[in-house]
Amino acid sequence: MAPEKPTKSKTAKSAPKTVSDFTILPLTLPILSGLPESCRASKHYLYVKPHAPSIPTATDERSLFIANVPIDATESNLRALFTDQLGGSKVERVEFDAPIPAQPMHKRWKTDKPGKQDGEQRGKKRKRNEEALVAEGVVEDQDSALPSTWPGELHRSGSGAVVIFVDKRSARGAYKEIYRAVKDNKTTHWKPGDAVLGIERYRTHTTLTYPTPTSLQSSLNAYLTQFNTLESLRNKHRKHARSVPDEDGFVTVTRGGRAGPARIEDAEKKKEELDARKKKNAVKDDFYRFQNREKRKEAELGLRRRFEEDRRRVEKMREGRGRLRPES
The missing domain is CATH 1.10.287 (Helix Hairpins)
Known part of the structure; x- marks a missing residue:
């Protein structure tokens, strides 16, 4: 029987350094408990290029777009990455995609802007009330929101971020350092953030799923207090909308009984203004x-x-x- 020929060991192909307009920066991830030996030297790849959106902005020249950011990426993580390992460029801020879970959207109340005849103090007070006033519900804050059941926010896999530097020179220097690190096969380590990962994340989630009755009661009391305050403001706006016609001369039909009849003189005046405007624009x-x-x-x-x-x-x-x- 003829001896078998020794099979050649397959060598792993090296990862590409560029794809399209992106420069691929490999990151060495930290070791997590519970992973097998084959996953100890895991790599994560960032796709970096100069930021060039379809709608130009004032910060495009000093920004870098990063695709496929790690799921536990934060502004402090990326700031430390550029400061400690990529030339020391100063980062002004980082804009991420929507986190998990996404922030709730609230329907704002349509109100008139404060006039210039109001005092500065009165205008500021009214502005604060309008920012807090929503059409329904409450904009939850740290006191009125229910206790979180997950330890920290994460990003979706493959999400992106825009890193905005303090000036154009810092952005160019950071991109050159990334290109040099990729060309020289320099090892770049990723430092974990505050978010808990691995099996510890799910253990913490199991613990946070059952909050104490004291914390729940505190959140409910704060929510109901804010709801009652905003509901009284919404009732005032509804009463105002029932008694004053809008710019087209119509009186808004809102929920609740009418506090008083609308002024016919104001409605007729608005109608005359509307007719004059239509005649002018005809x-x-x-x-x-x-x-x-x-x-x-x-x-x-x-x-x-x-x-x-x-x-x-x-x-x-x-x-x-x-x-x-x-x-x-």
Whole structure:
């Protein structure tokens, strides 16, 4: 029996350094407990390029776009990454995609802006009330929100971020350091953030799923207090909307009984203003060229018609003068 030929060991292919406009920066992830030996030297790849959005902004020249950020990435993590390992560039701020879970959206109450005749203190107070006023519910804060059941926020896999530096020079220097680190195969370590990962995250989640009755009661009391305050403000706005017509002269139909009849004078005044605005913005008779041509033709025909009538009238007068009348 012929001896078997030794099989060649397959060597792992090296990861690409660039793809499209992105420079691929490999990160060495920290070791987590519970992972097998084959996963101890795990890599995470960042895709970095100069930020060039479809709608330009004032900070594009000093920004870098990063795709596939780690799920536990925070502003402090990325700031430390550029400061300690990528040339020491100063980061102004970092803008991430929506975290998990996403922030709730609230429908704002449509109100008039405070006029200039109000005092500065009154304007500031009204502005604060309008920012806090929503159409329904409460904008929960740290006191009124229910206790979180997850230790820290995470990002979706493959999400992106925009790193904005203090100036254009820092952004260019950071991108050059990334390119140099990729070219020289420099090892870049990723420092974990405050978010708990691995099996400890789920252990903490199990513990946080059952909060104490004291913390729940405190959150409920704070929520109901804020809800009652905002509900009284919303009732005032509804009462105002029922008694004052809007800019088109209509009175808003809102929930609840009417506190008083709307002022007819204000409604009629708004209606007159609306009619005047419509009349002003309406299409006039001489707006188009063909309308001007037709007007000139009608004026010319009118002149000719009056000229013919005058000519016939003059001829009749001449004929009447030339006749001899017999003496009676």
